[in-house]
Amino acid sequence: MKHLDIIKKIPKAELHLHIEGTFEPELLFEIATRNKIPLRFKSVEELREAYNFHNLQSFLDIYYEGANVLIEERDFYDLTMAYLKRCREDNVVHTEIFFDPQTHTSRGILFETCLNGIHKALKDAQEEWGITSHLIMCFLRHLSEDEAFKTLNEALPFKDKILAVGLDSSEVGHPPSKFERVFKRAQAEGFLTVAHAGEEGPAEYIWEALDLLSIKRIDHGVRAIEDDKLMERIIQEKIPLTVCPLSNIKLCVFKQMADHNLKKLLSRGVMVTINSDDPAYFGGYAGQNYLEAALALELDEEEIKTLAMNSFAASFLSEEIKNHWIQEINKW
Numbered sequence: 001m002k003h004l005d006i007i008k009k010i011p012k013a014e015l016h017l018h019i020e021g022t023f024e025p026e027l028l029f030e031i032a033t034r035n036k037i038p039l040r041f042k043s044v045e046e047l048r049e050a051y052n053f054h055n056l057q058s059f060l061d062i063y064y065e066g067a068n069v070l071i072e073e074r075d076f077y078d079l080t081m082a083y084l085k086r087c088r089e090d091n092v093v094h095t096e097i098f099f100d101p102q103t104h105t106s107r108g109i110l111f112e113t114c115l116n117g118i119h120k121a122l123k124d125a126q127e128e129w130g131i132t133s134h135l136i137m138c139f140l141r142h143l144s145e146d147e148a149f150k151t152l153n154e155a156l157p158f159k160d161k162i163l164a165v166g167l168d169s170s171e172v173g174h175p176p177s178k179f180e181r182v183f184k185r186a187q188a189e190g191f192l193t194v195a196h197a198g199e200e201g202p203a204e205y206i207w208e209a210l211d212l213l214s215i216k217r218i219d220h221g222v223r224a225i226e227d228d229k230l231m232e233r234i235i236q237e238k239i240p241l242t243v244c245p246l247s248n249i250k251l252c253v254f255k256q257m258a259d260h261n262l263k264k265l266l267s268r269g270v271m272v273t274i275n276s277d278d279p280a281y282f283g284g285y286a287g288q289n290y291l292e293a294a295l296a297l298e299l300d301e302e303e304i305k306t307l308a309m310n311s312f313a314a315s316f317l318s319e320e321i322k323n324h325w326i327q328e329i330n331k332w
């Protein structure tokens, strides 16, 4: 399978990555120790053994628990820097990162402690390695509209550091319509919008995200395939899906990688991208997601190149920079 060699080397953008989901157990233990926060797990191995999920909620419970040890600006810096080092290894040259401020402000951590730590790491990685990035602030959809408005207001002084807003956490029972007014206000303030939809939730939630939240791309969106009219729309309007193959297997959205609909979506003309979601919890970073999808679905070299080109085409980079990277990929 010689064509798989290109996966590591080809330039890629990552568009669906939760920074709190890059928290590797080793770093989690290190930060817990220095912040003197007791953990219910005795070792790195014991923590890793708990990463057996049967749905989204079973993952979220442990993901929020892990984030509890992040206290100081330095903690957020170290977390982000560790992820950016992995980007370098996988030749991810551009990344659009989600962060969940409510996970931290609800514990008494200041909004700017979290934002500044992440942002400083992004700046250093750009200066040292040329990795470019954008930040996307997510609202936790299991919390109220009021709480989302409060978080949006906290973000207003930092518009220069946050490009877009998104919607994550427990999907079923918390449809996009719950946040229609928050997203309208965010747009009026100049933020771009994205939303998780159609991961566990029905295709109806994708319609709502498109029609009520005016989103620029759909995070996950794999359940779009259940609705022909919706498929027609996302193909015609070239609405990207930020698909996360390993995440979908770990959270039992598909039973095994060979059952994943990524190749089907791609062949029907959907603008599909490959991303890692929460790599520390789901067993691999961007490169590993490309590799495991390519092996199980028998993706050929052209399909791998298309996925990498889509990752730039679907990004929030300028047209000029998108074209630069797409031309680079074309040389392969």
Ligand code: HPA
Pocket: 018, 021, 056, 063, 168, 169, 170, 171, 196, 199, 247, 277, 278
């Ligand atoms: N879905 C919803 N919320 C999340 C996810 C996800 O895959 N990862 C982190 N928060």
Ligand code: ZN
Pocket: 016, 017, 018, 168, 196, 219, 277
């Ligand atoms: Zn996600």
